[in-house]
Amino acid sequence: xxxxxxxxxxxxxxxxxxxxxxxxxxxxxxxxxxxxxxxxxxxxxxxxxxxxxxxxxxxxxxxxxxxxxxxxxxxxxxxxxxxxxxxxxxxxxxxxxxxxxxxxxxxxxxxxxxxxxxxxxxxxxxxxxxxxxxxxxxxxxxxxxxxxxxxxxxxxxxxxxxxxxxxxxxxxxxxxxxxxxxxxxxxxxxxxxxxxxxxxxxxxxxxxxxxxxxxxxxxxxxxxxxxxxxxxxxxxxxxxxxxxxxxxxxxxxxxxxxxxxxxxxxxxxxxxxxxxxxxxxxxxxxxxxxxx
Numbered sequence: 001x002x003x004x005x006x007x008x009x010x011x012x013x014x015x016x017x018x019x020x021x022x023x024x025x026x027x028x029x030x031x032x033x034x035x036x037x038x039x040x041x042x043x044x045x046x047x048x049x050x051x052x053x054x055x056x057x058x059x060x061x062x063x064x065x066x067x068x069x070x071x072x073x074x075x076x077x078x079x080x081x082x083x084x085x086x087x088x089x090x091x092x093x094x095x096x097x098x099x100x101x102x103x104x105x106x107x108x109x110x111x112x113x114x115x116x117x118x119x120x121x122x123x124x125x126x127x128x129x130x131x132x133x134x135x136x137x138x139x140x141x142x143x144x145x146x147x148x149x150x151x152x153x154x155x156x157x158x159x160x161x162x163x164x165x166x167x168x169x170x171x172x173x174x175x176x177x178x179x180x181x182x183x184x185x186x187x188x189x190x191x192x193x194x195x196x197x198x199x200x201x202x203x204x205x206x207x208x209x210x211x212x213x214x215x216x217x218x219x220x221x222x223x224x225x226x227x228x229x230x231x232x233x234x235x236x237x238x239x240x241x242x243x244x245x246x247x248x249x250x251x252x253x254x255x256x257x258x259x260x261x262x263x264x265x266x267x268x269x270x271x272x273x274x275x276x277x278x279x280x281x282x283x284x285x286x287x288x289x290x291x292x
Contacts, residue, residue: 061115067127068110074130075122080111086127093128094135097193104131132191139194144203145186146265151206152198160187163204171270182267207266215259223251234259 067074067083077083087104094102122130132138141153144160154160164185171179198206217228225246229236240247242258 061117062119064114064116064120066112066114067122068112069104069131069134070108071110072134074134075127076114076116076120077127078121082121082124083109083127086124087131089124090128090131093132093191094138097138097191098135102135104134129191137194138191139197140189140191141197142187142189143192143196145188146183146207148184149265150192150196151265152203153192153196154198154200154203157187157189159200160203163200163207166204167207167266167268171268176270178269178271180269182269183265185266216256217259219251219255219257221251221253224249225257228257232259 062078064076064078065080066076087109091103129140133140139153139155141155142157142160143153144151144163152160164181168179168181217232219228225239225243226236228234229239238260239257242260246257
């Protein structure tokens with residue numbers, strides 16, 4: 001009888017369905033449950049760990065659509081529809097800069113579902129800039145403007161500042177107290193057509209207004225400044241001032257002569273230790289100089 005009791009209590013094959021003796025039901029059920037948990041403890045630990053990782057992952061990582069243009073990443077959006085406003089703005093800007101209607105081919109835009117740590121969605125402005133950067137004829141450059149008129153652009157802001165400094169340095173002297181531009185000069189980074197990109201020397205020439213808008217005359221052998229003045233009704237004094245090498249000379253071979261000189265874009269206020277009056281003085285090789 002004692003042997004039979006031991007088998008019913010400690011037998012490893014005891015399960016929840018095993019009939020229990022009177023007064024032993026709760027103990028047998030509890031022992032069976034603990035035996036089952038002990039047997040599959042690895043599975044339960046793994047499940048608990050997996051559930052914890054999924055909770056942490058869902059709290060930290062966001063499902064995101066990566067926008068691709070010709071396979072190149074442009075940015076991240078929460079929904080595919082979020083690209084539409086940036087795409088519309090970029091097409092309008094590109095059309096304005098190129099002078100023609102421009103559209104990004106829909107076949108070149110694709111999406112890839114990824115998970116990102118935290119909220120890393122791209123702003124509409126960032127997406128618009130990325131789209132404009134993909135257009136071959138458009139550049140993001142520093143643009144120099146004088147009184148709102150664009151003079152030129154460069155990828156380096158230093159080149160533009162250096163050109164302006166060269167002009168101001170021209171008027172530095174022992175008796176000069178201060179030199180400043182009389183015009184509104186600004187430099188801003190913006191998207192422009194690639195044709196606006198200039199070298200430092202080109203920008204300096206444009207600022208000084210040397211030749212861009214000059215009017216010229218095709219002189220022939222035997223012409224003189226006097227004969228040209230009579231022929232085209234331009235005062236002889238102006239022709240002599242603009243072409244001093246031809247004063248009293250007869251032109252021996254075909255050449256061009258200046259009829260007027262383009263005004264410089266910039267005016268410079270120069271304050272000397274002595275005060276001068278009178279009309280503004282135009283310097284032939286530099287921007288207009290005004291002594292105050």
